[in-house]
Amino acid sequence: MRTILEVQKQLLPDLMDVLKKRYTILHQIMLSDVIGRRTLANSMQMTERVLRAETDLLKAQGLIEIDSAGMKISEAGHDLLQQLEPVAKELFGLSELEERIKQAYGLQKVVVVPGDSDISPFAKRELGKAGAKALGQVMNDNDVVAVTGGSTTAEVAEQLTPPTSLKGVWFVPARGGLGESLEIQANTIASTMAKRVGAQYKLLHVPDLLSDHAYESLIQDPSVQEILQLIRQSRIVIHGIGDAVEMARRRKLATEIVEELQEQGAVSESFGYYFNDQGEVVHTMLTLGMRLQDIERTDVVIGIAGGKSKAAAIHSVLRFGQEDILIIDEAAAEVIVAEME
Missing domain, CATH: 1.10.10.10 (Winged helix-like DNA-binding domain superfamily/Winged helix DNA-binding domain)
Known part of the structure; x- marks a missing residue:
């Protein structure tokens, strides 16, 4: 009827x-x-x-x-x-977008919020609200939650509210992040999330991008090994999705590396890995934190991103195939569905 x-x-x-x-x-x-x-x-x-x-x-x-x-x-x-x-959602046609993306990529859940984060700060705030709700629904006692940096995951942290009862939860950064703006570093976001829900947190005080010498030195440090062990026990990871070239330039990668990424067809960046449009890793940053095998072992991977400009990057990460829950905005969802057709 x-x-x-x-x-x-x-x-x-x-x-x-x-x-x-x-x-x-x-x-x-x-x-x-x-x-x-x-x-x-x-x-x-x-x-x-x-x-x-x-x-x-x-x-x-x-x-x-x-x-x-x-x-x-x-x-x-x-x-x-x-x-x-x-x-x-039915009024805006979002339910249909959610179902089509969910079926196409075999996801557990897709949430599409109204608007375009590229032009509206309200859409980004709504993404944060939806991300906070999704995270709250999957967290259990004694969970370890890893979080990446970025403005959208920072908005999730701002929208989190204390649960009625949750014990023994830890928040950790998915990788190092010193060098980015303080407000959107993974360390800052992990600590904010923990404080919002009354949980504990540990921080990883290392740069996002390391030289070979710095990596070999830091990996031997007992305090770094301790936090890495906790990060690799994460049951949940919530992460943003970036445009490959934009993220490479934001991290001030060498011009030749940016050109190499373009030649290799890099479309997206997440977890410190760069993916082509088929979801294949084409470049890996030397960084401390979650590895691909750690991500594959987690129970729940929540991807969150928005804006029409991010549609290709979101599609690329979805092709990687590790997402369980996807939270995006209407503008990105419409482009993804149009490409599917």
């Missing part, structure tokens, strides 16, 4: 567009806590005049509050969003 939403889509397509627009505005105000009209208009690529008409209506309905500081969601607005959440 057809759902009422399917009937409305066919009979009242204009109404569905209005519903999607107003849901998105309300949802983004909720994610922002407080936001100005101009900032929201720019994020939604909407004129201030059009947005003002919509937010005036939402205010009249008691769904948002507007004062000199900006707009914020009301209690009634929160309640409405919660009521709409079960149908929101």
